[in-house]
Amino acid sequence: MNSQSHQFIQSLQDGRNVWINGTKIDVTTDENFIGTLRTISGLFNMIDDPLMRNLVSYPSPKTKKFVHSAFLVPHSYGDLLQRRIAFETWSQTTDGVMSRLSDYARSRLTGWYASREDYKKFDAHFPHKMKAYYEEARDKNLFLSVVQRDPQINRANQSFKDINDLGLLRITKKTSDGVFLSGAKMIGTAAPYSNDLIVYPLTNLKEEQKSIAHMLIVAANSPGLHMVCRESFAANQIKKADSPLSTRYDEMDALLIFDDVFVPWERVLLYDNPDALLQIKLNPASNGLAYHQAIVRLLTKLEFVTAIACEVAEAIGADVYLHVQEKIGELLIQVETIRALLIASEREGKLDQYQTFIPNFTYIETARNLGTKYYPRAIELLQLIGAGGFIQIPSSVQDFQSPLSDLLKKYYKGANLDAERRTKLFKLAWDLVGSPLGSRHELYERFYAGDPIRNIANQYNNYDKKRFKQMLEKHLDD
């Protein structure tokens, strides 16, 4: 049978250069990747499952085969809800802990596709290049990732520094067939699992920096492209019971090194064009649809932390204390605030000139900016509720098979549950609060959308402040 997951796994056996611990490996077999691959495959398989299919996919208008709903161009509130349900389904299956399962990048692409005519003024080829690639990605259900950041070599003012010395990604040669690239990009989240990478710079560039101002689709198996992974958090698959999240949900982050990588012209969407890049990064459909997905996922993740916090509080009998109730109350306030912003963004969505129904970005942006503070605080609250108990967890859920089993059962039980279930619960909590995966997620939520201070400042810069001036008129004008 040629299931979605089978196709997907096959597609990763394409000669890609994935490096970890100094060795080039095959992601479909390496122990560092196998746990996560299994999780992703399960998600992909939902399209094959008659019971799940409608939750996550819709028939491609071209092939009539089912494709993921992230590719659906929404023309109504109902379409937007269909997208939400798909994101929710995947998020709930993965507890909101997997962030970049291609649905974010697919949504970005779908937004650009829907407004592709806007960019004809920058490059006459853009609309049909975009259409061709979007249709290919959609109909093949490609796993896509977006990569934007420059290597962290020197963050000081770089205007007069050497592009090569800073390791910035640049075109080194152009031919009639395409371009050659050198330099590096980070953070390639989920890159080892991706079919294609959508690459463009995070920073807004000036005209004199046009040699690094490109938007490209790069095949993950391009010769010369090296994906250099950080330490895997999922290496120890034997520890699945002790590290239920790390062993299943580690998306991996990779530094992408481009060592003379070729990209054909049809996948060079924009080049040498800082102004076009700025415009395309501000594209309302792409931002609206992509961050809509991000907020749906954030909501599930905050609910997951809250669920654990409730259960831990009950397990140790701490739920009767006012200050613990207040802490969980604060978690619930986070959850309901993000949910309200999501609802408002959908309810106050609008059709744009291309009849794309875009969620209201003010609410999306507010939720996203709150998220950078909410998540670290949620983890801190969970920490404060479990307190010393998180330090004193049995070394493994296997300990209950030891000669000491009876004593452990007696002294590790909780207020309302037995010792083994309590241990599973605390291991689960610790995997968020205390593991490298958990720490990485705290960093991820703070920074995935860019510098949080600048993002909040931009909420001011982009706001229509006219109404505010009118509010003061009666006091200032008489």
Place this chain on the structure above:
Amino acid sequence: MNSQSHQFIQSLQDGRNVWINGTKIDVTTDENFIGTLRTISGLFNMIDDPLMRNLVSYPSPKTKKFVHSAFLVPHSYGDLLQRRIAFETWSQTTDGVMSRLSDYARSRLTGWYASREDYKKFDAHFPHKMKAYYEEARDKNLFLSVVQRDPQINRANQSFKDINDLGLLRITKKTSDGVFLSGAKMIGTAAPYSNDLIVYPLTNLKEEQKSIAHMLIVAANSPGLHMVCRESFAANQIKKADSPLSTRYDEMDALLIFDDVFVPWERVLLYDNPDALLQIKLNPASNGLAYHQAIVRLLTKLEFVTAIACEVAEAIGADVYLHVQEKIGELLIQVETIRALLIASEREGKLDQYQTFIPNFTYIETARNLGTKYYPRAIELLQLIGAGGFIQIPSSVQDFQSPLSDLLKKYYKGANLDAERRTKLFKLAWDLVGSPLGSRHELYERFYAGDPIRNIANQYNNYDKKRFKQMLEKHLDD
């Protein structure tokens, strides 16, 4: 002409005992009250104004005369919006600074009226007493206030203390006509402007405390009822230009001393009944409608602070700095978060068994709990933006008439406005940041709905946590 405001002012000349600075005064003529009375009258007059009428009122089903929309029992999302518009109209006219213009108390009453049959089980007379009073209040457009708190004599555990010594309001005598009351209640916000006071205890009482467990409608001019006011912030009406908010919007807070006050049975809604009081305080319609008003008002107030912050930043050329943009960004996040919660509460409203369309209380409650932290932070942000400039404002806008006028105009101007307008703006800001009225509002927002810690804890206690348990099943049950 017998306008709304004329009727209202006449209704206050009823022999009520209002005390300030050791003297009993007439609120319709005393300088401490005249500024605010003018503001309230203006609001009441909107019902007479053909252009405004539809924004704030609707025809009474009984009299066909226009009455305030706070009395409208909503049966649909549209009805709820009509209520919102009325609250918004009054709030925007008063910059969200006036909190208890009777619309909150009217909404509470309307909610109880709509669900009055629920309380028949506690007292068979409740439904028709409630109906009779509601219709009277509605059709006379009565100004109502709610008063709940006990005097702040001793907050330590009071179970074995003497009720008299703690000054708690209690029935001292019952006759066939009604009851006599002694004790005190605070904080009677807007009490001196009220026609009737709705009185019941804030605290949940136990069976042994039933002698203080009552719900009463008390006429403001009841013999023996003394309203003892705090310092007026509106005393200096000559300073209107220098204190634009204090001189217009001071609602006043009064300690209510009951010295053998008589209340007839038809206005004793519940008595000697801790359980009934607990239930009626939890009434979803009453809470939903009353706090819906509170959130509409909060939103306007936060927008007002944000508007001032934007203008101050521009006035001193500080709007170009990232950290100032971030601060205003944070204010905008507050505004849009509260707006989203308001929208979600309305959109996710539901009909109850009496066909009352009640806003979703989870979002209302979340907004209310956030408000206790948002407002003080908003004021702090405004403080941080204006900084030292708030200390160095001219002593009065009149200073520009002095011999020094030309020099003042030169040195007090701003980046984008002249010195007089800049001075007006800074006086306006200072009236929020630095005046007693401003300080009182910070306290008000923190505490008006009760102990903020307990309220947040209650959000946990009342939450349906079943869904959370389900989220963890896959990790704990295998």
Place this chain on the structure above:
Amino acid sequence: MNSQSHQFIQSLQDGRNVWINGTKIDVTTDENFIGTLRTISGLFNMIDDPLMRNLVSYPSPKTKKFVHSAFLVPHSYGDLLQRRIAFETWSQTTDGVMSRLSDYARSRLTGWYASREDYKKFDAHFPHKMKAYYEEARDKNLFLSVVQRDPQINRANQSFKDINDLGLLRITKKTSDGVFLSGAKMIGTAAPYSNDLIVYPLTNLKEEQKSIAHMLIVAANSPGLHMVCRESFAANQIKKADSPLSTRYDEMDALLIFDDVFVPWERVLLYDNPDALLQIKLNPASNGLAYHQAIVRLLTKLEFVTAIACEVAEAIGADVYLHVQEKIGELLIQVETIRALLIASEREGKLDQYQTFIPNFTYIETARNLGTKYYPRAIELLQLIGAGGFIQIPSSVQDFQSPLSDLLKKYYKGANLDAERRTKLFKLAWDLVGSPLGSRHELYERFYAGDPIRNIANQYNNYDKKRFKQMLEKHLDD
């Protein structure tokens, strides 16, 4: 008798131009100033009081008459303690609420005097000008103030703006006798009570801005110098019992407008010299001695807030609650932290090359930077402890003389004190929490030492980080 206070009051009757409410007034008689003048006079009289004299003064080495200890050049730890005791004595008399009673400026001057030879390289006349002025100020016990800030006209990047348009203070003419000045300076705290003003720019200037790079001693009664006051918080002297702090401790802040003001050369300490100004502002003796005074005062103020918080908590019986105890605990942590920093700064003081014993500035600076956050938080904590009770204070302590007296005594009493004492306590607390004086102090503590963010950043920039590098060697070098 020619007491200190008599001399001081006389010295203010010198024709100075002090403006308030559009009128030029005499600070020694005007009701807006009289309350504070009385407080300052009391402090000055301590030098005449044989019982207090040793606490606040020492015999001038030149005249043998007693002068304030702020003028004492410390040569030992003991001398530094003598200075501390003088500052403590004045601070405790004024509850730490008066910040600029000349002792700060006198300390700055003393530090420069002690290191005057350091600045010979910039101007050969500096040492003897400084010596002559220091001795005059010391032996006449002059009231001095420092004024540094530019008018708040446009804080955006000013490099290419017009100096005149920004109102910056500049020399407009030089003659053989001295210089003429035009422009403005803020915030002239206590300026109306000062004999001389020490004027120099807050900002570090570049060579091209040398036309505004001066350090000057300006007589407060210079023709053409206008002191334009903000609103007085002490105007209502009848309200002394209701506003115990505002009516006694309002130091006043004035905008200083220089309209062709003449300063003779002997009081032009430095001119046209950005580099010299930068160096003199960094002078360790001047900074160390001046901020040492500031920390002593801050400590008393924080103790005062804590004292009120303790008393309020007891008065309402709230001291039994854990969360109230925690809040006061936080106040105590503030107090003891600042005290420890003060002790460490004195104990770890060092002699400089001129044998001046300077307190360790790292601890002083740390205390100062903490203070900008501690004080606003202290006020917030006090607010949270008193809560709604701060809103419901009788309009005046005079209310207890009214016909309602008995009822007020019954319902305004506290857990451990009678109604009148409770009212005095709450009026005192409100004067910090709710009055314009209180709000101004919150702004003062945040900003008096300049931009708090930049000050904290400077703590990094000026720190000797070598030791830190050594700490990491064992991990990085093998």
Place this chain on the structure above:
Amino acid sequence: MNSQSHQFIQSLQDGRNVWINGTKIDVTTDENFIGTLRTISGLFNMIDDPLMRNLVSYPSPKTKKFVHSAFLVPHSYGDLLQRRIAFETWSQTTDGVMSRLSDYARSRLTGWYASREDYKKFDAHFPHKMKAYYEEARDKNLFLSVVQRDPQINRANQSFKDINDLGLLRITKKTSDGVFLSGAKMIGTAAPYSNDLIVYPLTNLKEEQKSIAHMLIVAANSPGLHMVCRESFAANQIKKADSPLSTRYDEMDALLIFDDVFVPWERVLLYDNPDALLQIKLNPASNGLAYHQAIVRLLTKLEFVTAIACEVAEAIGADVYLHVQEKIGELLIQVETIRALLIASEREGKLDQYQTFIPNFTYIETARNLGTKYYPRAIELLQLIGAGGFIQIPSSVQDFQSPLSDLLKKYYKGANLDAERRTKLFKLAWDLVGSPLGSRHELYERFYAGDPIRNIANQYNNYDKKRFKQMLEKHLDD
């Protein structure tokens, strides 16, 4: 040769029951413990090293052999400094990351020993039992640990719960030789490396709970005593270069299960005596000396975090940004505040009635309470400085030996250092920010001294507030 470390390692081969991953192991050979054992041995060896000896030890008055300075009863400021230097030396060797290297417990013991006569009133045998044990521990340089907490089974009000069901440690039998114990205790930090455990309850007990009110010295190899370890963070000794802290400094935390453990009477210091336990826990000498050690260590740890933060900021060129400078400035403020509190505690120390020179506990307590907030904030600041860079670290420092070495060197370098050194630095930082060891330390600093809220509240409860009342007299008494 019979070095300190040799003796120490031998002393651990005593048949103790240490369990990890379901297996009983030998801590002197097991891979989970070997890294830390090596570190501890190095510290112990300092006593043998003629160059280090004077820094960490002094001659026993009894044996004249060198013993650790934690056993020194200080009689002067100088003695206290000698103690500080010993703590500093060990802390700096272990970067402040090892908290319970026996010096804390030794200090506790030394304080009790010095004031042993105080407890004669509770038990006539206490003084000589204490003396005998102290001298044995001192002269054998025993590794001691304190264990206080009950198992986290049910934190709700336990007054009527079953002691057995809650797993509380209790005496099950008394004989003429001693007592038998059953129940459990956590968190036994460093217990597997200890010779003896000092066991007593954290909670203050009531008379009716006297069956669990004991103070005992328990030999680590007592039959029936099981030490059940959490997961080891030091298991992977091959990863020393990638986890420089985890592999060297993991002290381990163990649940101690007492399954009929015998303790002879001479080591039962107090029993069945809630009142005596309360008093001994409040002992000023024991608290002062033990927490003095804790603060010395905290200071080093905060310096270590700050050192890493400085280096990371420079490595990525972020040290030029104001907001990064502010963040490191905040870290420096933490460091200098704790240092000042330490200095003040020593300088303001006092001799007690037994001529023990005890550091001023107010400053110690303040530092300890600040520490519970400072450390988590320090880690957060480090997180914010390194940002996304902490996610994208090479999988191992070994990666630089791979075929990709040249590319890695190019793209992983920093602003001022090469790629390998940068990688070591980031691995070091990540071991604090992102590893389980780092997360455990965040929990440790928050909770090691008990409930932080209660500790802050106690600072209020134990404070002498008389002075505060005096400060208000002038305002309230006239």
